[in-house]
Amino acid sequence: MIRRLVLDVLKPHSPSVIELSEALSKLEGVEAVNIIIYEIDQHVENAKIVIGGNRIDFEGVKKKLEEMGAAIHSIDQVAAGERIIEEVGTPQDRSARV
């Protein structure tokens, strides 16, 4: 069962993030939604959408986003299972950064 979903989404200016977050939060299994716009173009905007819940239905989320005129660019993070496990830092991450 999916508990957290982080998506990179391209969407038109309208419907707004307020309408989009409200629509997503009404989906079954979704408990919380966070949307941040990180780039704005003339007609569209890029948004990072974080969805939290106890049983997120990815297909339902995808369908709702398409219904609202948005398109998923990438799935950036998924947390599934009995509980959420956070990303763990490793020495390799440090050397990769150097």
Added chain:
Amino acid sequence: MKFLEKIRDYIRISGVAPIGRRYFIMNAFDGATTILGIVIGAHVAEITNQFWVIWSGLGATIAMGLSGFAGAYMTEEAERTKKLNSLEKSMLKKLGKSVVGKASRFAPLWAAIIYGASPAIAAIACLTPFFLSPVGVFSINFAFQLSIAIALSVMFMLGVFLGKVSGRSILFHGVKMLLVGLILTLVFLALKAII
């Protein structure tokens, strides 16, 4: 209830509300002015049969309504299609089935209904005394006076509405609109005096 909510969503997403407001004022004013012209013309011509006024008024009303509906629908539809195509290019996907596409298809219809109905509503309001005149509620002369008064009141109220929308003096805007009707009345009376 769900249907009304959907309409509200489409209006918000398509951003058609200000256009609708503009269309409403513009065309209701057109409707009132046209009927005022017909009524004053008939009065000056000393027409004694109210059905002449009713039929010429209804003819103008239907023509205004139909031309408004068709004109607004076609114009708005072309604009909305262009806008949606441009958005689809930016999104790199078709949006026809999304709420954006649906709102884009709804907007021309909404604009057309307002464009078509607003002159008709104003015109019917101005013609009401003539509908009541054949059943003996008013004499034809009183119907003329009442109809002119209603047309001028409609104009004033539209001005008041404009003043309210713009957040400026409602009285100033009301009087400004009313002046157009008064000018029309004076021009007719002057014409009658000359001819």
